[in-house]
Amino acid sequence: MTDTLNRSTPAAPAHDPADGVRAYELDRQYVFHSWSAQGALKPFVAASAQGSYVYTYDGETYLDFSSQLVNTNIGHSHPKVVAAIQQQAAQLATVAPSHAALVRGEAAKRIVEKAGPGFSQVFFTNGGADAIENAIRMARLTTHKHKVLSTYRSYHGNTGAAIAATGDWRRMPNEYAYGHVHFFGPFTYRSEFFSETPEQECARALRHLERTIVAEGPGTIAAILLESVPGTAGIFAPPPGYLEGVRALADKYGIVWIADEVMAGFGRTGDWFAWQNPTINPNRATPDLIAFAKGVNSGYVPVGGVVISPTIAEAFADKVFPGGLTYSGHPLAAASIVASIDAMTDEGIVENARMIGEQHLGPGLRALAEKHEMIGDVRGLGVFWALDLVTDRATREPVSVDVVNRLKAELMARKVLPFAAENRIHVVPPCIVTPDQVADALQAYDGAFSAVAQK
Known part of the structure; x- marks a missing residue:
């Protein structure tokens, strides 16, 4: 070479x-x-x-080969996405989140379709960190429990609960949110469980997670928050069977599984969402909530959101969801999402x-x-x-x-x-x-x- x-x-x-x-x-x-x-x-x-x-x-x-902060999935200045933002700016540059806007509905529809039949609606945010914040809020409000379990090798954002859920050093000067407990996820190359094979790592990591749940008290735990493939922490995919095991533990103890797909989603792993990748999730265990941002529109306009399962969405049919943002579902962001997903689909x-x-x-x-x-x-x-x-x-x-x-x-x-x-x-x-x-x-x-x- x-x-x-x-x-x-x-x-x-x-x-x-x-x-x-x-x-x-x-x-x-x-x-x-x-x-x-x-x-x-x-x-x-x-x-x-x-x-x-x-x-x-x-x-x-x-x-x-950085994709900036691992977000320009569709590349820089894709002409279809740029044109969509320009056209939307000329037509309807902004609108209150309480109103309906065609482009916002089209964006939500495309995201739900890519997530699959286990999901029904999208709550839009300004980025990935506040997507995590609102996913945690939904889990706490629907389970009536408060603790959130997340791994030490993780990064979930730089807002109150998101940074407290983060496992790396950036959490330590910012621990102001309550109810956060950390555990070790699977990482075969640098195993915390003295594992020698992916199968051992999977079994021992799931055992460790269940012991953490029991020790903390299942009646106190609202959510298990996991990056489907941890990104900043080292890009290590969980061994086959781990996500299926997380789904089983969440069901057993009445816990919401939040998949953090902010970095891993929208093509990064070769699937629309990393949790859908058959290499790591052959039986397609499905989370309850998906947090997304970055790759959904390659960061051309700030945006993120939560893809919501029908069960959780229905919990707020007659009860107010106490969360919102001025720019939730911003038309320019929504237009960039529609154009990006369409281009990614049409261009393979x-x-x-x-x-x-x-x-x-x-x-x-x-x-x-x-x-x-x-x-x-x-x-x-x-x-x-x-x-x-x-x-x-x-x-x-x-x-x-x-x-x-x-x-x-x-x-x-x-x-x-x-x-x-x-x-x-x-x-x-x-x-x-x-x-x-x-x-x-x-x-x-x-x-x-x-x-x-x-x-």
């Missing part, structure tokens, strides 16, 4: 470099960034984007994601692991992959942050936008990515790993 992009990289559009300088200066003077110490920031400045590429004011072209984008994972990304990343000792584990589905980086394959000791930062710098030098988390590089291109673009990226990854190993 070489480490230069030379197959399919398009020329960058013309931009004024002076605008790039001004964009950087304005950002550093006025913009307060999330999850960051502000003083040391040197943000990447994007000028425009199209498909799987992002362009700078200096005329550089980057292959986007979900099927493309599945094919890319099976035929190109999976085999290519495993070939990289054979060459580079630093890659301890390759795991993923569709266009949702992680490289778990280690100092020693036997001990599985994670590499340092410095190593990951050097890898990020090498990938940026090779004009690939990376997504890194802790000791991992996440390989998460848009669902529209082509085999040639995957080959370009694999060349860059190979060169980056070689360069870092030599230092």
